[in-house]
Amino acid sequence: xxxxxxxxxxxxxxxxxxxxxxxxxxxxxxxxxxxxxxxxxxxxxxxxxxxxxxxxxxxxxxxxxxxxxxxxxxxxxxxxxxxxxxxxxxxxxxxxx
Amino acid sequence: xxxxxxxxxxxxxxxxxxxxxxxxxxxxxxxxxxxxxxxxxxxxxxxxxxxxxxxxxxxxxxxxxxxxxxxxxxxxxxxxxxxxxxxxxxxxxxxxxxxxxxxxxxxxxxxxxxxxxxxxxxxxxxxxxxxxxxxxxxxxxxxxxxxxxxxxxxxxxxxxxxxxxxxxxxxxxxxxxxxxxxxxxxxxxxxxxxxxxxxxxxxxxxxxxxxxxxxxxxxxxxxxxxxxxxxxxxxxxxxxxxxxxxxxxxxxxxxxxxxxxxxxxxxxxxxxxxxxxxxxxxxxxxxxxxxxxxxxxxxxxxxxxxxxxxxxxxxxxxxxxxxxxxxxxxxxxxxxxxxxxxxxxxxxxxxxxxxxxxxxxxxxxxxxxxxxxxxxxxxxxxxxxxxxxxx
Numbered sequence: 001x002x003x004x005x006x007x008x009x010x011x012x013x014x015x016x017x018x019x020x021x022x023x024x025x026x027x028x029x030x031x032x033x034x035x036x037x038x039x040x041x042x043x044x045x046x047x048x049x050x051x052x053x054x055x056x057x058x059x060x061x062x063x064x065x066x067x068x069x070x071x072x073x074x075x076x077x078x079x080x081x082x083x084x085x086x087x088x089x090x091x092x093x094x095x096x097x
Numbered sequence: 098x099x100x101x102x103x104x105x106x107x108x109x110x111x112x113x114x115x116x117x118x119x120x121x122x123x124x125x126x127x128x129x130x131x132x133x134x135x136x137x138x139x140x141x142x143x144x145x146x147x148x149x150x151x152x153x154x155x156x157x158x159x160x161x162x163x164x165x166x167x168x169x170x171x172x173x174x175x176x177x178x179x180x181x182x183x184x185x186x187x188x189x190x191x192x193x194x195x196x197x198x199x200x201x202x203x204x205x206x207x208x209x210x211x212x213x214x215x216x217x218x219x220x221x222x223x224x225x226x227x228x229x230x231x232x233x234x235x236x237x238x239x240x241x242x243x244x245x246x247x248x249x250x251x252x253x254x255x256x257x258x259x260x261x262x263x264x265x266x267x268x269x270x271x272x273x274x275x276x277x278x279x280x281x282x283x284x285x286x287x288x289x290x291x292x293x294x295x296x297x298x299x300x301x302x303x304x305x306x307x308x309x310x311x312x313x314x315x316x317x318x319x320x321x322x323x324x325x326x327x328x329x330x331x332x333x334x335x336x337x338x339x340x341x342x343x344x345x346x347x348x349x350x351x352x353x354x355x356x357x358x359x360x361x362x363x364x365x366x367x368x369x370x371x372x373x374x375x376x377x378x379x380x381x382x383x384x385x386x387x388x389x390x391x392x393x394x395x396x397x398x399x400x401x402x403x404x405x406x407x408x409x410x411x412x413x414x415x416x417x418x419x420x421x422x423x424x425x426x427x428x429x430x431x432x433x434x435x436x437x438x439x440x441x442x443x444x445x446x447x448x449x450x451x452x453x454x455x456x457x458x459x460x461x462x463x464x465x466x467x468x469x470x471x472x473x474x475x476x477x478x479x480x481x482x483x484x485x486x487x488x
Binding site for chain 2: 011
């Protein structure tokens with residue numbers, strides 16, 4: 001199990017800060033860059049997958065019912081999904097605080 | 098048995114790297130480079146040294162190639178000087194923070210402009226904070242010995258850091274001096290092969306020099322600072338081991354005729370030997386003067402320095418570089434900082450000299466000491482002076 005980066009102290013680091021656990025970049029919460037959040041109106045969605053294809057972060061996931069949802073741990077709030085959506089089903093909402 | 102030979106210091110440094118059985122030498126050959134890498138190129142081409150010699154297109158590439166060599170666990174050596182060191186600058190930080198051991202000798206030279214290939218410490222001072230262990234030397238044998246020591250210190254599992262050996266350009270790099278060259282078997286015994294704990298290995302992939310967001314960068318720097326500070330003990334241990342085998346002892350701060358001295362001169366590098374001449378003469382004239390020399394520049398030997406100047410009333414720091422727009426020369430700023438919180442400390446005066454190869458003689462050091470005593474009386478109004486500068 002990779003330690004959460006906020007729990008890593010200086011004594012925990014490897015020699016030369018070498019990363020020995022492959023894929024540890026998935027611990028990096030790029031979601032905290034976000035000032036706007038995508039909100040999907042599933043009544044308009046035709047499940048075309050454009051949001052999934054265009055997301056530069058690769059953070060849009062398809063759910064079991066075929067609808068899509070952004071993983072907010074990684075979503076930077078760039079708004080490309082909302083811009084590309086053919087059905088105008090995605091709205092960017094200001095993050096509070 | 099060691100054999101005694103006369104040799105140009107740069108060539109002897111090449112011989113030291115050969116005796117250390119280096120695996121990789123990456124270097125850029127054009128001025129201000131010295132004969133160090135030229136000699137190593139000869140040794141490799143003649144089959145006397147089994148190493149990869151990488152002729153690169155710049156000093157920036159030389160240091161980058163050294164990173165790669167060290168990252169796979171190769172014993173790595175390079176040399177540079179002056180502007181070349183500056184061109185390496187950003188990669189020097191990478192070597193230290195990625196904890197990649199290697200040894201680099203630097204023939205210290207002035208920086209442009211105006212163009213000067215002559216000696217001073219401007220190049221060394223510009224790389225002061227790069228995280229390398231840094232050692233200053235006073236004569237050819239010291240450079241030779243410290244190249245061997247540096248591999249041992251830097252490759253130690255408790256350290257794993259690159260080591261820079263500073264030698265004064267021309268005053269050391271181009272002089273022919275007597276050397277005691279040890280036998281290969283003696284060096285092999287002193288300098289066993291070390292396996293670094295984490296190297297580039299397809300069987301066990303790792304990421305080196307990865308990205309660090311704000312949440313972790315401070316921790317990486319704290320770890321680096323602690324490691325460099327802790328290397329002090331291993332450096333001292335290395336010198337003590339060396340003294341045990343080869344009989345020549347090195348210390349972080351060295352003193353010369355300081356017993357009972359009220360006035361101390363502090364130097365770094367080859368001018369220390371010239372300064373000794375002035376101390377001898379002034380002692381014979383009945384003055385209570387002595388000399389303190391800093392050998393270990395990084396990590397800075399704070400405790401040893403405090404101990405060395407304890408009991409003195411005036412300390413005159415001789416710098417061979419300017420910190421333009423600053424309070425004093427770089428060495429003096431460090432020394433003042435180390436002493437400031439002491440309850441009892443000497444008045445500190447600062448004289449900068451020997452810039453761009455300007456000669457500083459024994460008689461000049463007498464003048465420097467006398468002028469420093471006057472300056473120290475001026476209290477907070479005193480400023481550093483450039484010695485011998487014409488109006």
